[in-house]
Amino acid sequence: MFLFDSFKSWEDYRRERKISLHEVVLEYEQEQKGHSPEEVLAGLNKAWQVMKEAVDTGLTQDTKSRSGMIDNGGKKVFNANVAVLSREFQELIARALAAKEVNSCMGRIVAAPTAGASGIMPGVLYTAQRIHNIPDEKIIEGLLVSAGIGLIIEQRASLAGAVGGCQAETGSAAAMASGAVVY
DSSP: OOOOOSHHHHHHHHHHHTOOHHHHHHHHHHHHHOOOHHHHHHHHHHHHHHHHHHHHHHHHSOOBOTTSSOBSHHHHHHHOSOOSSOHHHHHHHHHHHHHHHHHHTTOOOOOSSOGGGTTHHHHHHHHHHHHHTOOHHHHHHHHHHHHHHHHHHHHHSOOOHHHHOHHHHHHHHHHHHHHHHHO
């Protein structure tokens, strides 16, 4: 199976076969992991549900760590009366913080692409879905596109904070979330 290692090769492969960007990644997952399309999509749907649950948990339950460093920051930002840029952006930041705080309090999250950046994808995609009424099926396609972006980053640079610092984790997650939203 073709393993795209750049955005150009991804697009070339897509054009040759006359399929969409997300279908290229779906083919890759089938070939590399041996999963049927239904299994891949079911796994992504489960991951999306966990992402949304992490946001909801962080905004509705107590997310205070034993050390006290994490203390319901997502809720505080979400409920703040003054928005710095816009209410939508404030909610996006709050959702990202909420999911990340669930991670910091040993809750259930999706490492997308890493646990250190676990709030970015849920915060961005949950907010985009709310603002634009995006159906879950389209979000799942966006998750496939974001996985393709992650594959390229993994091959060309690094997703790991241990290798590239926190910016490798959060920068990769931001690029992946951006790609999903643009898709």
